[in-house]
Amino acid sequence: MHHPVLLDQVMDRLMVRSGGRYIDATFGEGGHSQEILRRGGIVLGIDLDPDQVKRAINQKILHQFGDSLKLVKGNFAEIDKIAVNNQFFMVDGVIFDLGLSMGQLENSGRGFSYKKTNEVLDMRLDPDQTLTALELIKKTSVEELENIFSRFGEEVNSRKIALSIVRLRKKIACVGDLILAIDQALGYSSQKTYARVFQALRIVVNNELENLKKGLQRALKLVKKGGRIVVISFQSLEDRIVKKFIRDNQLILIDKKPISGLFSYERSAKLRTILV
């Protein structure tokens, strides 16, 4: 079982109690859910990636919790519907641990990581969704690609990279081909640029920012007064959405400053706890 980033801090801030009800909106490899269950909580786990849900179902380790864990494949953008369909409301807390799990980066075979040069450029969390990263690259104009890399990757060399991709796109099929196109655009290799380009493509393919906006707003309706919404974000675009959500709804934060943690792939995480 995966030991998630900032596990103890998340448990403290959720104030998990025996018999309390919690939604793990990003079940992943089940690290947060398992700890909530171990402390006697009841969990509705949600994940958009069906492989995450299947693996957990096959894993004996979660069987011990019996009916205390309900697991569904779904999009947290629809957290309200999912909760109602599973008679799981009102709740004491919701946790959003955004981004991808290590397992998805390392073993999904879907081209999420720039390090996996032989993988196809798929990047869909949900295989029922139609658009893959490769289709996006093949179909999109230079201007649109430039816009995607600059808006969702905050990449300064967006134009050069978009031009190089469009010039080479007939030959692009896998992660390594995209890396080559980026290298040709820059004239050197830069892991930071790869990460930004991959992040941008993933955000668009999975509609990540819109999902987050909807997920937070809809979670608010499910949490009891005095309950908590915990969000772990990994990049500034997510951060901005979380901060705007807090401002627009005049919500109170438990910690004055976000709690930081370092995650693998050298990404830094920010934990915020919202009091409902």
Ligand SMILES: C[S@@+](CC[C@H](N)C(=O)[O-])C[C@H]1O[C@@H](n2cnc3c(N)ncnc32)[C@H](O)[C@@H]1O
């Ligand atoms: C960082 S991982 C979570 C790790 C988890 N906390 C653990 O302990 O293993 C993020 C998970 O959220 C899932 N995810 C991303 N977007 C989602 C969405 N819109 N709805 C539901 N799950 C989503 C991903 O598939 C991934 O499994």
